Amino acid sequence: MPTINTVFIANRGEIAVRINRACRDLGIRTVQGYSQADADSLAVRLADEAVCIGAAAAKQSYLNHAALIAGAKASGADAIHPGYGFLSENAEFAEQCEAAGLVYIGSQPSVIRLMGDKAAARKLAIESGVPVSQGSKEPVSTPEEAAEIANRVGYPVLVKASAGGGGRGMRVVSSEGDLRESLERASMEAAAAFGNGAVYIEKYLHPVRHIEVQVLGDGKRVVHVGERDCTIQRRHQKLVEEGPSPALTPALRGRITESAVAIASKVGYRSAGTVEYIVDAARQEFYFIEMNTRIQVEHPVTEMLSGLDLVALQIRIAAGEPLPLEQSQIAFSGHAIECRINAEDPEKGFLPRPGTLTEYSAPSGPGVRVDSHAFPGYVLPPHYDSLIAKLIVWGANREEARARMRRALTEFRVEGVPTTLKFHQRLMTEPDFISSDVHTRYVKETMWAGHPAQHML
């Protein structure tokens, strides 16, 4: 059984800070790998040691396999945590870590590879008895085959890149006339972006919700840690996540969490992972989309509901400990909501903007948690994503959580860059959000109806 004494953090921003905290709680030493743009970051300040792994551009630092592994080895680390994004779902990197004698804190490389192929994951879901939306069982090879499938399931359809995921490499096709061109373009774009031009077809469902199930496995046994509802999005990217989902009946919750355990068990899943679904709330039906083999941005929602430290559990599992919990020992309490505070201007279609935080003051008080790497004077670099902070609240029920979110949003002060704070304030008082009568295109189609920047969402 490997023991972990030192973790090399191969990521940045708030998740690097989060991993550092989990390590501290476990008595593990930390080494922060950082790019030149992040030399003055909170993650660097908090770690026991920090190693510069390259230039600002992610390709030369956080995506640079060799530099990260060399940094980890040189600093005496025995394990590496990839965080989310960057190399967190890169099977080759996981293999290279293991070959270099480093414990990879994540899933098995073979499972990362399988789930990274979205068409293969869809096939696995079908074999596990998990519902998928109608469409192709395998990647489509000819336009004629695509047209045949699209006609069978009915337009509109989604053309998705097998190597895509998370909303990337996906396009909606509304008629047969557009199908051929969309297929060609989707395939070309996928080949350019992911090095794999395979595409598959799914029925496009609307209006729907986006609901995901947190799972934990040790390679032998899998448990679920409930669901998160991530329906509030723009550009297929989440803005708000909450749990439990206001849209699930207990029966549907039972079916959806069971199916997540089934699919993760089928591959002998190890580490924390998330199974994502589209849910048709009106018909109480759900369809598998993909499985993410990493810790997710919105994991604190689940931590607030379950009291578990998912990042610490990831590390303990990677160190060879068996899952310390039975399903029956995992209990949920109350309601949690997370708002992503991004350096983006909602009035300009959520256009991101780097810059200096001339003021930064985070809220606190009962039921409030802020996961952030920001501080007054912090310079948000243009090289990475626009996340400033995740504001998570807990309440005994959804109404209390919503009230606390409104209070916390009012206390939150960020100056120097535009933020999504005002957007969240407005959302929290929208009658549709209060009754949770929303779908994945709600922000674009309802809140931004008639707005000059609506097309950007």
Added chain:
Amino acid sequence: MADTKICSDISGSIWKVLVNIGDKIEAEVPLVILESMKMEIPVVSSDPGVVVEIYVAVGDAVAEGDPILLIRE
């Protein structure tokens, strides 16, 4: 004939240059794609015209206010 300098209103890097010097361009059509904070941001001209100068190349880092293109109306 007025020349208009189109400047970047955000710091980032040049991801794609979609025009050449001498090209006739339409208003509000992407001319250059900037990448900032993992988002592709199109640079457009508010008026039609002709591209007379391109100040950037793919991969260049630009700061807020840096000139990108010169357009003659």
